[in-house]
Amino acid sequence: MxxxxxxxxxxxxxxxxxxxxxxxxxxxxxxxxxxxxxxxxxxxxxxxxxxxxxxxxxxxxxxxxxxxxxxxxxxxxxxxxxxxxxxxxxxxxxxxxxxxxxxxxxxxxxxxxxxxxxxxxxxxxxxxxxxxxxxxxxxxxxxxxxxxxxxxxxxxxxxxxxxxxxxxxxxxxxxxxxxxxxxxxxxxxxxRFDDQLSNGRLKSTKRSRIIDPGFSANLLTMEFKDLQAKVGKSYFSDAEYRIQAELHANGNATFRIMDWKGEIVHEAMAGDTFHAPPFTFDLWVFVLSKDSFSTRSSTLSEVRDWLAELGGVHVYEDGIRVPPYGGEENDFLGLNLRRVRSPEVRPSTNTSVGRIKINNTDGSLIQKTDRIGYVENYAFGELKRACGEALDWAARILLKERERKREADKQSKKEKAAKATSDLERVLSKNFKPTERKKVDKAIQSYVKATEKEADSLREDLELYRSLATAGMISAVFAHEIGKPLGLIDNAIKGLIRLVPDEDQRKANARVGRIQTSRTRLSSFVSIPLRLLSKHKRRTGRIDVNRCIGSMVEMLEPISANYDTLITFKPSETGLFVNGTEALLDGIIINLILNSFNAFLRDNFEQDKRRIKIETWSDTTNILIRIEDNAGGIDGVSVEDIWLPGVTTVADGTGFGLTIVRDSIKDLNGTIRVDPITDFGGARFTISLRPMRELFGR
Structure with a gap:
């Protein structure tokens, strides 16, 4: 049978x-x-x-x-x-x-x-x-x-x-x-732009006897026509530069940087070989600033809209796109992470559009069964590595060029200053008598000394914020990397729970709950630097003070639980708005809260019920933000000195927090007053900011 x-x-x-x-x-x-x-x-x-x-x-x-x-x-x-x-x-x-x-x-x-x-x-x-x-x-x-x-x-x-x-x-x-x-x-x-984008030094591909006229798919809807009109436009010539990596059949790769006309300005062979199918990677990078587009026929908004539809690095295998690469929030080459690690002359997914053309006739790249992306095999890893090395190589070249321009600009300014001094000397000698000249020289010397002191102060601030920027970038990179093992922890916990017999589930859940609580706190610590470095938070505009503070307090809830501290926020009944950036206000609030956390941890100080109060209101003239705690007040340092960089009463503290608070409030055209000890049992910081209506004369 x-x-x-x-x-x-x-x-x-x-x-x-x-x-x-x-x-x-x-x-x-x-x-x-x-x-x-x-x-x-x-x-x-x-x-x-x-x-x-x-x-x-x-x-x-x-x-x-x-x-x-x-x-x-x-x-x-x-x-x-x-x-x-x-x-x-x-x-x-x-x-x-x-x-x-x-x-x-x-x-x-x-x-x-x-x-x-x-x-x-x-x-x-x-x-x-x-x-x-x-x-x-x-x-x-x-x-x-x-x-x-x-x-x-x-x-x-x-x-x-x-x-x-x-x-x-x-x-x-x-x-x-x-x-x-x-x-x-x-x-x-x-x-359709290949002829326009190619250059004389690149070899053209051989055509078959019957020329392939290409393939197009048309969706017969109005949405398709509108989008087709956007995508159909070419703004490649508005790119500041273009990065190209060409991987040959023998595994050798050529890296290039081209200008907006497609002419090669830098070219080098990669120092390593790559075991991936032949491909060509092109990335057009745009500088989206008003100055950059001031002399161009295209407008900044047009290019932004075009990048919003077409932006990202798309992958085409033998002429057909492989999703999801280049799709929304898909950054498989890590452009944004590279930019976070080193923001100098690095493109992001919002400022570039790219294409990888792959000749996969040997089948070394394997698409997943659901047709969404490639299997993460060795060949695909090598493709990403080659593109990554091209991006890093281009960044090094562009950074060197920028440093050369910066040095040349410094030298030019020195020469102009020397010439201006010489011209001034000539004018003074010609127009003033010797007795009058002494008075003029003395006044000029006094002015120069005052200017030099101001320059010295600015240099010190620059060094301070370079140090802070370095620390912030390192924190952001680590935060991004920590996110991966956090995800593995979640999956591992779920797997462990499934292995526990039914009769022991209650005990296991109690222990696992503590792990998950700790994981949530760790995730909160990780999210802070990523939030503060978010690009949209650095845009100047109308800030909703209550919403901004409320969001920050909510984000810090797991951390305040870790410190056994209750944060209460009492916002004003009406909307409060200032002009500035969210990053500045976020930095002020979080540094003052962290200052309170550190105060609670001081030696020889105990507080059973740790509390931090935040209030906002308007006195018709200014917007006021009050932050106070019951951590015993300011002790061991004068109120005048707490704003100085490096001054701290915490053993492992940096002494930068209140310096950032002071400078950020100045940038928001505000003031801050401190009461070292209050009836609440700790220090009180009262911030006064100008409301937005005043800035616009209303």
């Missing part, structure tokens, strides 16, 4: 839900089939997308399929009829699909699928079949549902149409926008 394996229809549903959970991703998978069929265009239409019973049609002008190809290829799941390493018959493209799983997952988006195809090899013939998923759900095994392939005569040209009906999920405007972006970026939108 013999038998064979059978599959329950449930496996079809599970594959559809787990492989392609999003509608936009499923449609893109079907569009890729058109590319593999040597299509030049693919049109996508949506009907009744918000009805809960909508339909989608994907129509391409590819070479189509014969009845035999439908039976032995399209209807066979888990195996594709595309031979490994083989190119498409007409345009010699590298096929994108390989297992047919993505197609199955996409077809499961609705209740019914209708396939209509006209093969180029059989003019005048049309084949069609349909899949009714409701019939499969009634069946015991997949093989019980018979599929008929109909053959008819036609006058229509070759191509394929797939219509998915009965889509229960509502296709929202957000989904349509995501789909539009995915389709626009699917076939390399940079390619």
């Amino acid at each position: 013999t038998d064979h394996l059978k599959f329950s229809p449930d496996i079809l549903r599970r594959l559809g839900e787990e492989l392609v959970p999003d509608i936009d991703q499923g449609i893109v998978e079907l569009v890729k089939n058109g590319y593999d069929a040597d299509a030049t265009t693919c049109k996508i239409t949506l009907a009744d997308p918000m009805s809960g019973n909508g339909s989608i049609a994907i129509i391409d002008d590819g070479i189509g399929m014969t009845g035999n190809q439908i039976r032995k290829g399209w209807l066979v799941i888990g195996r594709s009829d595309k031979a490994k390493g083989a190119l498409t018959s007409k345009f010699k493209r590298v096929p994108v699909g390989d297992k047919g799983l993505g197609r199955l997952a996409a077809l499961r988006l609705g209740n019914r699928v209708i396939l209509t195809t006209r093969p180029a090899s059989e003019p005048g013939k049309q084949y069609s079949t349909s899949l009714d998923w409701l019939e499969y759900e009634k069946a015991d095994v997949v093989e019980d549902v018979a599929l008929a392939i109909a053959e008819t005569e036609t006058d229509l040209p070759h191509g394929t149409e797939i219509r998915i009906e009965g889509i229960e999920a509502r296709i929202t405007r957000t989904t349509v926008n995501k789909l539009a972006r995915s389709l626009l970026l699917l076939s390399d939108p940079f390619a």
Whole structure:
């Protein structure tokens, strides 16, 4: 007696839900089939997308399929009829699909699928079949549902149409926008600018005998047209510079920096070899400042909008985009982390757009089964390492150039100062008598001495804040790295709980709870430097004082619990707004709170109920912020000296906290008063800031 394996229809549903959970991703998978069929265009239409019973049609002008190809290829799941390493018959493209799983997952988006195809090899013939998923759900095994392939005569040209009906999920405007972006970026939108972006020193690629006209997918919606208009514009010539890495077949790499015209200004061979498929990495970097765009035809807002849609580093394997690279919040090359570690002349995902063109004919890069990214194998690691080294090399070159310019600028200023002194000496000698000249010289010397003292003071402040910036950058880097093991701790805790027998779950949860509490506190410590260094917090504008302080107090709750300290915040009943940056106000509040924490930890001081009170109000003239504690007050140092850098009563303290508070309040055009001891039992700091209405004369 013999038998064979059978599959329950449930496996079809599970594959559809787990492989392609999003509608936009499923449609893109079907569009890729058109590319593999040597299509030049693919049109996508949506009907009744918000009805809960909508339909989608994907129509391409590819070479189509014969009845035999439908039976032995399209209807066979888990195996594709595309031979490994083989190119498409007409345009010699590298096929994108390989297992047919993505197609199955996409077809499961609705209740019914209708396939209509006209093969180029059989003019005048049309084949069609349909899949009714409701019939499969009634069946015991997949093989019980018979599929008929109909053959008819036609006058229509070759191509394929797939219509998915009965889509229960509502296709929202957000989904349509995501789909539009995915389709626009699917076939390399940079390619149309390749001739414009190339330079004479780069070798052109050899073309096949039949030139591939390219592939484009069009979503027939207004959202697509609007986005297409944005993406279709070229602002590459507005880039300040361009970084390029070219990896050759022998593993050697060439790094380049080009100017806005595409001319090479720096070029070097990498010092190492890389075991990855050949690729070319280009990154266009923009300086988004008013000064940079003052002499250009493009506006700063236009380029910002363009980068918002196209920005990021996109990956194209043999001409087709591999998601999620270059998508929202995807920074697989670590541009932002590199910028945090060394902000000098480093691009971020908000100020650059890039492309990696990969020739993956050897198959060393393997896409995941769900088609979202590559498997993190050795070849992919080498690709990222090569791109990272190119970025680091470019940063070193650009930093050296900037230092040379800075030194040249210093020398130029010295020469101008010397010339100005000489000119002044000549004018004085010519226009003043010797007796009058002495008085003038004395006045000038007095002015010079006062200026030198001011310069010395500024140099000291510069050294202080360089030290603080270094400490802050190190903290931010460590905070970013600590986030990874924190995530592992969460997963490990969940795994451990599953191993504990049911009867011991209560005891285990009590112990695990303490670990999770400690993990939450550690996470709070980690988040502080990342929050303070956030770019948007350094933008000058209207600050909601109550919201800013409330957010900071909330973030510090796990930390205050660690210090056994209760922080109470009593905001004013009305809105309070000042002009400045959130970073300044955050720095003031957190340094004063940390100052109280340290005061509670002093030797020979005990306080059973540690408390910190924060209040805000307006006295019609100024905005007032009061922070006080019951930590025993200021002792061991005069009130005048607490603002000096390095002055501290804590053994391991830096003495910088109150210095930052003082300078930050000055930058906000405010003042601060301190009461060393109050009835509450500690020091009180009262900050006075000018409200925003006064700054605008209202």
